Amino acid sequence: GRFSLPFPTLDLSDFSLDARKLSLFLSSVPSGSVVFETLKCGRGVCTNSTLPVLATFLQRLKAEGERGAARDENPTSLKSLVAFKCGLEGATAAMFLFPSLPRSQESLELGGNFLRSASITMFGSVLSVRWLPSLLNLDLSDNPLGPRGVEALATGLCTPLWSLNLARTGAKEKGVEALAEVLKEKKVSSLQSLDLTENQMMAEGLKHLAAAVSTADAVPKLRTLILKKNNLVAGATGREYGPLSTLLSTNRLTELEVLDLSKNFFWGGAIEGVSAAAITTVTAGRFPKL
Secondary structure, eight states, X not given: OOOOSOOSEEEETTOOOOHHHHHHHHHTSOTTOOOOSEEEEOGGGSSTTTHHHHHHHHHHHXXXXXXXXXXXXXXXXXXXXXXXXXXXXXXXXXXXXXXXXXXXXXXXXXXXXXXXXXXXXHHXXXXXXXXSTTOOEEEOTTOOOHHHHHHHHHTTOOTTOOEEEOTTSOOHHHHHHHHHHHXXXXXTTXXXXXXXXXXXXXXXXXXXXXXHHTSTTSSTTOOEEEOOSSOTTBOSSSBOOHHHHHHHHOSSOTTOOEEEOTTOOSSOGGGTTHHHHHHHHHHTTTSTTO
């Protein structure tokens, strides 16, 4: 049978059939009239054999969107792709998935996979040539990107991005430094949420980030900044509070509503609880919405 359209979500998260049956299933979606906003994928559609089939489907949506734009129509409105913990690996994602994404894409949730620096270099290229001009939300959390992967991604970041989740991606100091440079250059001034949880940033990484967010008009709309569990005052020779002081003394983050600095052991030991009160005192007046 054929699909009855429109429908809001195409959920393939529990799909467990082979590539031929996936192809048959997706071919039943009528051409020229796809009106679903969210595509959810699971492990069954992200294997080496099925991902090319999914990519072909996405390419079809992409082509239909381009033809519709040329005629001032909007036959496809795929806005969100969810492929969380799908077993996506670097080579297959770089070869099939990233180049196939429709320009209408607003949200990409790719957390919990096996994407590394090589595949993210391809994705960074996709972003840098503006193949995804409407991308607002990007979640790459829990992927082993490493510093080089984060650096490759950072080179392609640009407005109108609202939310960037790089939690637990192994960014470390060098990855954060690359991201900070992009922020400082005001390429992502639209950013409203940044999650860098558990990235071994240390004081040196925080120094770069603090300098970036303290730059005028770098991230004027930032509302959420999550720096949880990063050893933010751990320096090469001991505790370094300078970068933390820079972050907490800036007056550039007037829209900030959430600042998560938990599990960073600023003062250590039994007086760790004092840190929250101290931070509240320091930030009073500088972050009016916090």
